[in-house]
Amino acid sequence: MSYELIAILMFASMMVLLMTGQRVFAAIGFVAAGAALLLYGQGAVEMPFNATFKLFNWFPMLTLPLFIYMGYILSEAGIAEDLYRMLHVWFGRVRGGLAIGTIFLMVIISAMNGLSVAGMAIGATIALPEMLRRGYDKVLITGVVQGGSSLGILVPPSVVMVLYGMIARQPVSQLWLAGVMPGLLMAAMFVIYVVIRCRINPELAPTVSDEDLNMPLSDKLRLLRAGIIPFLIFFAMTGLFIMGITSLVESSAVGASAATLAAAIKGRLTWRMIHETARKTLSISCMFLFLILAALAFGAVFDGIGAVRAIESLFITRWDLSPWQIIIMMQISFIVMGMFLDDTAMLVIVAPLYVPLVKTLEFDLIWFGVLYTMTCQIAYITPPFGYNLFLMRAMAPEEIGLRDIYRSIWPFVAMMALTIALVMIFPQLALWLPQTVRGG
Template sequence: MSYELMAILLFGSMMVMLLTGQRVFGAIGGVATLFALLLWGEGAAEMPYHASIVLLNWYPLLTLPLFIYMGYMFSEAGIADDLYRMFHVWFGPVRGGLAVGTIGLMTAVAAMNGLSVAGMAIGASLCLPEMLKRKYDKVMVTGVIQAGSSLGIMVPPSVVLVLYGMIARQPVGHLWMAGVFPGFLMSSLFIIYILIRCWLNPKMGPVLSAEERQISWGEKLKLLRAGIIPLVIIFSMTGLFLSGVTSLVECSAAGAATTTLAAFLNRRLTKKVLINTMRETLSVSCMFMWVILAALAFSSVFDGLGAVHAISSLFLERWHLGRWGVMIMMQLSYIIMGMFLDDTAMLIIVAPLYVPLVIKLGFNPIWYGVLYTLTCQMAYLTPPFGYNLFLMKAMAPPEITIRDIYRSVWPFVLVMLFGLIILMIFPQISLWLPSHYFGLEMK
């Protein structure tokens, strides 16, 4: 049996195991270990050991639990309440203004935690009831919350970009900088879509009532103070890192400490909040660690089979695709896999294969990391197995059905697809900031 056929069999076995509903790390790691033993005998049993050593020696991985802690502390302590009140007052008089304010809140949350989960929790518990109470279209606002929360994996400090940096061996600082403009581009496209849709159909996003709009300018200006805490948290973390004051790990610790201090000063740092935050942080961090461990073992087996060469030969020699044809095929494969797998599983499966090919074709791996992350955003929303779809169903009130949730995401998926095309046509949207800041030539 040829190595190419073995690689296909390995990949197919893993896909079958994932579709059975097994835990991601168990399916991927189990298949990798089984094939390693079949191919190379008992000596291959050391592969998971070496993979774990690589993982434990990767110092920046310490940022992972700290960023997760920040997201859950921000959510559990209710710091977002005042911030949403500010958006509520300032954007409420505009058609679709509360939905626009929700995207603004989600962008702020994304810039403080790097995960989608915190944005979903805040949006479903805080923003969704407010918009439904004011007769917003339930399908549209459900999509707004799901799309807005997905910004957490693009806007720095994105945990997904950290994981991509580890597997693709690219500097996290460059990836974070590359995600700034694309993140705000997607946020702006969401807002433009909401405003146009509510302008065409005002019933979908009515303005606030006259009574709610009777707020003096003095009170409006006071509400702006709610934006100070997020700005302080963002500066204590991303700002200090990009200015060279702190390292990557130090900036995550500074952000976690600042978020905890903000909860304490707002008198919301209770025993219950702290316990819930620590429990969720431990659970999610351990899940990520197991998945990364399985990913490294799987990548080692794939590399040993020469799968990278096989994929390159398939695209370039057999299908005779040009470099852009290969890039489009990669993105299409991500979009299709995103309907069945989460972002971590996608990264595990194809990053070890695609990144060397991307570099071989002369594309920038930093730019490609941004494209990958944007397709992950789409994966969070695309049925049947979109991660945010299930979270929304668990958090939404009974009047929002699973059919409503599935219907709500497609306009935003199309907006993301439009944004993906823009980033592919204009790579400098991603590369200008890291090249300018770090003084590097990036093409």
């Protein structure tokens, strides 16, 4: 049997197992283990052992549980809810102000969390009911929450970028910096879209009544304190890291400690909250660990049989595709796979194939990591199996149906696709900040 046929069988077997509903790490790990035993015999039992120690020797892995813990404790402590109250009061008189404020809230939560789950939970349970009660169009605000929450995997500290950095062997600090400008550009597009839609059709977003905002200026200024804690946490975590005062692992520890201290200062740090936060953190962290172990084993077998070089030969020699055509094909494959898989599953499946090919084509792997992460954002909200679609359906108020959720996402998908196109045409949108900081 040729190595090309073995590679196709491995990939096809993995996809079949994933379609049966098996857990992602189990499907990938089973195919990797089975192929290794068939190809290399009993010596293959050393592969998971080596993969485990390779993983444990990679210190940025320590950042994952710390960032996940930080996000959950900020959510459980109600700090995000306080932020929304502040945004509600200060943006309430602007047409579409609450929707714009929700986008800003999502950016702030993204900067404190690194995952889209926390932003989605806060937006669906706090922001959506408030905006519905004030007469906002349910399709518009559902799209705002879904699009805004997806910023969590692009704005630093992005957990997805940490995973990409581990698999592609790229510095996480450079990936984080590369995600800043595309993330802010995307958020700006969302805001402009809301402003234009509300100007064209004012009925979509009525202004908040004077009765709701009848508050003395001194009370409004006091509400601004809700933004102080998130800013201090973000500065302590990301600012110190970018300035070179703390390492990546130290930065995540600072963020987790600052979040715990903030919850204690607010008087909301209880044993019950700590227990619940620790349980959720352990669950998500173990899932990521098993996925990465499976990915390392799968990648070792796949690379060992020469599948990566076979794909390079197919694209470059046989099909005679240009480097840019190959990159576009990769992006399209991400979008198609994202309709059925989550971002982590996509990464562990395609990274062993695409990362060496991108390196061969002499594209910047930091830039490609940003492209991958932005495509994951589309995958999060694209039917039929977009992760955020199901989260939204589970947490949204009853009056928002699945049809409303599907209708709401297309303008935001279009804006995300436009941002991807801009980053492909102008790579410096992603590379300028990391190059500037590294050069300085």
